[in-house]
Structure formats: structure tokens, C-alpha cells
Amino acid sequence: MLLLADQWKDYELIDMGNGEKLERWGNYVLRRPDPQVVWPMEAEWSLWKNPHGHYHRSNKGGGQWEHKKKYPEQWTISYKDLKFHIKPTGFKHTGLFPEQAANWEWSMDKIRNAKRPIKVLNLFAYTGGATVACAAAGAAEVCHVDASKGMTTQAKENIKLSGLEDRKVRFIVDDVVKFVEREIRRGNKYDAIIMDPPSYGRGPKGEVWQIEEKLFDFVNLCMKVLSDKPLFFLINSYTTGFSPIVLENVLQTTIGKKVKGGKIYGGELGIPASRDGKILPCGIFGRWESK
Structure with a gap:
């Protein structure tokens, strides 16, 4: 299954080639490396x-931005009614993964159609794209957890930008x-x-995370905080070499054994380039979802 994030107006993947992609973020165009190209x-x-x-990569690791035309350190873009701060970082990222809009749409649809209060736990939550989406969809509560204080601060900003300060959202740095x-x-x-x-990552106190070693045990641990009437379970991954079947199998051997019924499936996320329609795999x- 391939899901396309193709409903953006403030973001555009313009073109790709030679290991780089050309993107428009609102009124500003950025050129960044991408290993899939x-x-x-x-x-x-x-x-x-x-x-x-x-953004130019360094042979010694990392890299830096070359500012060819003036642009602000931070600006705002919208996805429908959702708003996000864009902040280009020294690690080439901008603070938002636009391909995740395909998952936002799905999550929002599930919450809106549940016809009951839904509590959401967003783990490794970054700058809160999914947090904002679930809050906007009317989730009764969203708990946002990330080890980075800076990313969590930006997530709080995104909630305010989207006019969702009145929603019940807990932000946890841990x-x-x-x-x-x-x-x-x-x-x-x-x-x-x-x-x-x-x-791979480290927690705020140096806790080591390696996905091949930790993912199954962690998903299995999360079964203990899953309600008796779960709505969905979503795992994203950018790990090179991982197949969607890996995530399907993890879900099958955890929530698939715990909850009767439901549907498990996996796939890829992609963004079409406006110049020629080529799909960038992202x-x-x-996913597990209740029937």
C-alpha cells in the first residue's frame, strides 16, 4: 500500500535528482539532500x-545551510486548518515531515467517527504533527511524549498556532x-x-534506543496501557532497510493477540513531485484499527 500526502497547498515537492530534493515551504524554497533520490x-x-x-552535507558528518536569499529563522505554514512553525535546523530538518499528513488524515477520520471520547498517546512525538491533528479532530485527551525539550516546546507552539489551547493536551519531556x-x-x-x-536515539538521561533491539518489547509494553476498547495503533518508521511487513508482524504478535477482531496492514508514505509526478518514498x- 502506498499512501500519498498530496493535499498540501503550503508545501510542495517541486523536483528531485542527484541525491537532493527541491521543496517549497510556504513562500520559501529549500534545497536539501535525500538518500532515496x-x-x-x-x-x-x-x-x-x-x-x-x-543544505550542504559535510564529509565529517552533519552539514550547514547556505543562505542564498534572505528568509526568516522561523515561519508558519498550514495544512488545511492545522498550522505549524518551520525552523530549518543544522541537521537539515525543518521541524515537520509533510508526508505524515497521510497519517494525520487517517487518525483524524478514526477519531471523528468513533462517536465516543478518545484518549491518544503520541510517543516519540517530535514537534507534534500528530498531536495537533488528533487534538483538532476532537480527541478527549492527547498525551505528547518526547525526550527533547526543544521539540516539545515547538509542539506547544504548534498547538497554539492552530488555536487549540483549549484542548486537553499533556506535554511530557521524558x-x-x-x-x-x-x-x-x-x-x-x-x-x-x-x-x-x-x-537510534538517547533519552534525556542517556537511555539508549536501538529500534531492532527495542521495538517489539516496547510495543508489547504499550499493550498494558491500551484500553479495553482500543481504536487504533500506528507505528511510523524511517529506518533504512525496514519493510512495512516488519511493522505488520510486530502488530500481529502484540495487539493482534490481545484484541479480537481489527485489521492490520502496512505500507509506504510518499509525496509526488509537482514537476514530473515522480513519487518520493518517505x-x-x-496500522492496527478496530472494525
């Missing part, structure tokens, strides 16, 4: 040569495993769980 550039036309910012273990002891339960685990997902 292994085909050649057909022509380095004017916008390729003169974007607002061009190691996700330790947080879930505490929620188990407290007896707290959630109807929907979203997670976007990194390939990670994978696995």
Missing part, C-alpha cells in the same frame, strides 16, 4: 540554482519507555497509540 537530475534549472536555502512504565503503575489507559521511533507505517 538515487536518479540523476534532468536539468539544474533556475530554481535549483537559486533557492532561499541550500524517555518514552520510562513514561509508559509509570503509566502502567498509575493504571492510565489510552484508546489510540501513535509512535514514530527513531532508528518512510513506512504499520
Whole structure:
């Protein structure tokens, strides 16, 4: 299954080639590397040569932005009624993964059609794209958990930008495993769980996360905070070499054994380029949803 994030107006994947992509974020054009773009550039036309910012990788790791035209340190873009701050970082990222709009749409649709209050747990929640989407869809509560204080601060800003300050959203800066273990002891339960685990990472106190070693055990741990009437469970991954079938199998051997009924499936996320319609692959997902 391939799901396309093709309903954006403030974001556009313009073109791709030679390991780079050319994107419009609102009024500003950025040129960034992408390891999935292994085909050649057909022509380095004017916008390729003169974007607002061009991120150059360093041979020593990391990289830096070349500012070719003036643009702000931060600006706002919209996805329908949702609003987000864009902040280009020294690690090439902008603070938002636009392909996730396909998952936002699905999550929002599930929450709106549930006809009951839904509590959502968003783990490895980054700058809160899914948090904003679920809050906007009318979730009774969203618990946003990420180990980065800076990313969590930006998530709070995104909630305010979208006019959702009145919604019940808890922001937690913590190691996700330790947080879930505490929620188990407290007896707290959630109807929907979203997670976007990194390939490798460290918690605020140096806790090591390696997805191949930790993912199954963590998803299995999350079964203990799942309500008796769960709505959905979503896993995103950008880990190179992982197949959607891996995520399907993890869900099958955890929630598939715990909850009778439901549907499990996986697939890829992609964004079409406006110049020629080529699809940029942008990670994978696995989903369990109630019937």
C-alpha cells in the first residue's frame, strides 16, 4: 500500500535528482539532500540554482545551510486548518515531515467517527504533527511524549498556532519507555497509540534506543496501557532497510493477540513531485484499527 500526502497547498515537492530534493515551504524554497533520490537530475534549472536555502552535507558528518536569499529563522505554514512553525535546523530538518499528513488524515477520520471520547498517546512525538491533528479532530485527551525539550516546546507552539489551547493536551519531556512504565503503575489507559521511533536515539538521561533491539518489547509494553476498547495503533518508521511487513508482524504478535477482531496492514508514505509526478518514498507505517 502506498499512501500519498498530496493535499498540501503550503508545501510542495517541486523536483528531485542527484541525491537532493527541491521543496517549497510556504513562500520559501529549500534545497536539501535525500538518500532515496538515487536518479540523476534532468536539468539544474533556475530554481535549483537559486533557492532561499541550500543544505550542504559535510564529509565529517552533519552539514550547514547556505543562505542564498534572505528568509526568516522561523515561519508558519498550514495544512488545511492545522498550522505549524518551520525552523530549518543544522541537521537539515525543518521541524515537520509533510508526508505524515497521510497519517494525520487517517487518525483524524478514526477519531471523528468513533462517536465516543478518545484518549491518544503520541510517543516519540517530535514537534507534534500528530498531536495537533488528533487534538483538532476532537480527541478527549492527547498525551505528547518526547525526550527533547526543544521539540516539545515547538509542539506547544504548534498547538497554539492552530488555536487549540483549549484542548486537553499533556506535554511530557521524558524517555518514552520510562513514561509508559509509570503509566502502567498509575493504571492510565489510552484508546489510540501513535509512535514514530527513531532508528537510534538517547533519552534525556542517556537511555539508549536501538529500534531492532527495542521495538517489539516496547510495543508489547504499550499493550498494558491500551484500553479495553482500543481504536487504533500506528507505528511510523524511517529506518533504512525496514519493510512495512516488519511493522505488520510486530502488530500481529502484540495487539493482534490481545484484541479480537481489527485489521492490520502496512505500507509506504510518499509525496509526488509537482514537476514530473515522480513519487518520493518517505518512510513506512504499520496500522492496527478496530472494525
